[in-house]
Amino acid sequence: MNNPQYRQRAIQLREELSDDYFLLWIWDEALGAAGKAGQFYDVRALASLKDSQNAGKIPKLFKPISIYDNQGGRIGFMIKKVGEGTAALSELRAGDLLELIGPAGNGFPIFQGKRILLVSGGIGYPPMWYLQKELINHNQIYWMHGGARQGDVFPCDEIWTEDGSIGRHGRVCGGMRENIQKYDIDLIYSCGPMPMLASAAQISQELGIEHYVSLESYMACGIGVCHGCAVPIGTKDDWDYLRVCKEGPVFNAEEVRWELL
Amino acid sequence: MGTAIKDNSKIRPNANELLHSKLGVLELKTPLTVASGTFDLENLEFFDPACLGAFVCKTITRLPKKGNPPPRLYETEAGLLNSIGLQNPGLDAFIAEKLPVYQEQLRMPLIVSVSGSSIAEFAEMIETLETCAGISGYEINISCPNVENEGIAFGVSSEIVYKLVHRLSALTQRELCIKLSPNVSDIAEIAQAAEAGKASSIALINSIYGMAIDYRTGRSRIKKGIAGYTGIGIKPVALALTHKTAQAVNIPILAMGGIYTWQDALEFIWAGASAIAIGTANFINPLAAPELIMGLGKFLLEQQLSISEIKGKAVI
Structure with missing residues (x-):
């Protein structure tokens, strides 16, 4: 599987995270075996395509969503509701269908002993x-993560928020030199x-x-x-x-x- | 009885026969092709290429072109803005690297899309490509809204179009399809100039000028400001210009501009197109091409109509 593939796959599980963030899990062993950390999928709710076609309208473009987790055919997408495309994704529940094009992109180079x-x-x-x-x-590994506020941060070694609501106060790059x-x-x-x-x-x-x-x-x-x-x-x-x-x-x-x- | 009674049940043509079309010197198994720069070998992972009658590659120029600064894209309420600026590796790299892959992998006619900054440069490119095997025709792109051709407005002057096409048609027996800009005052006049220069077909329309601005900040969504507008919003414009051009010339028309479905394709064929291309639709629906041909074939079969029978027969 050298080039991205087009698939329609059911959502196996949906998990709520904070605020506008949620996780969608799908199952596909071949896609899972092909995917690497740092790669992404172009994702869209199949309902967006079908509803549009039924109404004689044109759906919007796919949105690139990076792979959050990928183990033994279980592929996860962590998504933030920001615009129209991700809003449609945020409506989806287990059993709904996703359109996927991927895995796409090069992925991170992996090293040892660093x-x-x-x-x-x-x-x-x-x-x-x-x-x-x-x-x-x-x-x-030491992992720093920053966000605008408490709802934008997730488990890691060091948290920063711009409003100071949790973790260190400021932007995450402010702590880079020290670490x-x-x-x-x-x-x-x-x-x-x-x-x-x-x-x-x-x-x-x-x-x-x-x-x-x-x-x-x-x-x-x-x-x-x-x-x-x-x-x-x-x-x-x-x-x-x-x-x-x-x-x-x-x-x-x-x-x-x-x-x- | 002296006259034989026509027995339709025995001579009913199948969908393959009904879908057959001709574009200039090219025989097309289906009337469907792809708009330059919206489709490449990566897309052929998604479906059986048999639904396509020909393949049009991304426009190449004599020398490599870096393209325009980002952001290059913005999706509007009805269609897409792009400002790619003909980014491509140039003719030599195309011949050395891309063409051999097309020759090996494509199972359909290859139409090479070319753009130049002068008549001499266009001619030089065609002369070079004439020495290469595996090419069935050329799309002469004189209409990209995202590049300036050193002050020469190729696509907007019928006099220059005639001179260009006249020069190029003497260089090749292959399909010579001239891709016209909608951003002109009279597209039919330009098409007639191309026909007079012995073009074998016309492709239209390239993208329309378009723009989008962030209402909060006033900032253009596209770095260069004005972009090329494609997709569903330009379909009525493309349809009108197809109709207008079909009334003005006898050479076949490859129509494009907002075609997504088989119903759209039929509208363009009624308006006078011999073939149609999908562009932005490839981004919106990866299966747009096979779905279009399935739907079109089914309609033609049910109605027992062929492309050539309905072409240009729009009821006005």
Whole structure:
């Protein structure tokens, strides 16, 4: 399974998390075997397609959702209700059908024997959950997660909130230098909003630490065809627009031309 | 009795025969193809390619093109805005890397979409592609709204279109399909110029100018501001321009613009299209192509109508 596949799969289980966050679990052994940490699926509620067709209307685009968990054919998506597409997903219950295109994208590179810092913000949490499961047996991990408020944070080693409602007060990148020094970090992974990733990339670059970021982008096809999700990647003098859905979503932070985004 | 009675039960054509169409020099097993830049080999993972009559690749240019800065996409209330800017690896990389894969994997005619910044550059590209096997035709893209052709407004001047097509048609026996812009005052006049230059078919429409702004901040949703608008919202425009062009030229029309379903496809065929392409629909419904052909085949079979019988017979 080299290229993303199109499937319609029933939701096996739905779990409520805080506020607008929820988990949807599906079952597919072949997709599960193909998926890697850092990859994603283009997801849509099948009802969105069917209801639209019945009404003679056109449904909206699929939304890229990263893999939260993937074990033995059990695939989980942690979703935050933000717009129209995710609102339709938030209505779904066990037994409802999802449309899926994936697994898509490159995924995180996996290392051994490293002292790793995970940095996530808001809905950047889910791919980190899958990633830490892949890393935990062969590396030391310290995981920082930040959100706007209490409803945006989830289990990890160090929590930050912008309103100070729980954990440390401020933005998660504010604690990076301290933890890098304290835990002698030699590898960083991050996922979250673009400004957060840009700050994290600046810190890792200053300290000369290897750093992989998972980027988010508006997508149309989600499979590498339309080039709509492209971001500038390369050196300062020699870069190209690479597709977040195909060459990404994981890029070396040093190669992302943040100044052009 | 001197005249034989026509026995319909014995000569009923099957859906395959009814779906057959012709685009210039190309025989199409089905009238369905794909709009350049919206469909590639990745999509063929999703369904049996037999539903497609031809494959149109993403537009290539002589030299590699970086494309436009992001954000490049925005989904509107009715359709999609894009500002890709013809990002592509250039002709040499296409021939070296992409074409061999198409030759190996495609089981249908390949139409190579090309764009140039001058008549000489277009001609140079066609001359080079003529030396390559596995190509059935060319889509001459003179209508991308997201690139500026160094001041030469190719798609909007019938005089330049005639000169360009006249030059290119002398270079090839393959299908020569000219893709027209809707962003002109009289598309029929441009189509007539292409026909006079000996184009073998016309493709229309490319995307319409479009824009979206975040009402809170005033910021454009697309980095470059004005984008190309495609999808359901442009269907009535595309249909009108198909009809108008079909009245003006004799060469076949490959119509596109907001086609999602078999019902949409029929509307365009009634309006004068010999073939149709789906673009944005590929993003919205990965199975749009096979569903369209299934529905179209079923309708033609039930009604015992062929593409050629209904083409251009819209009742006005």
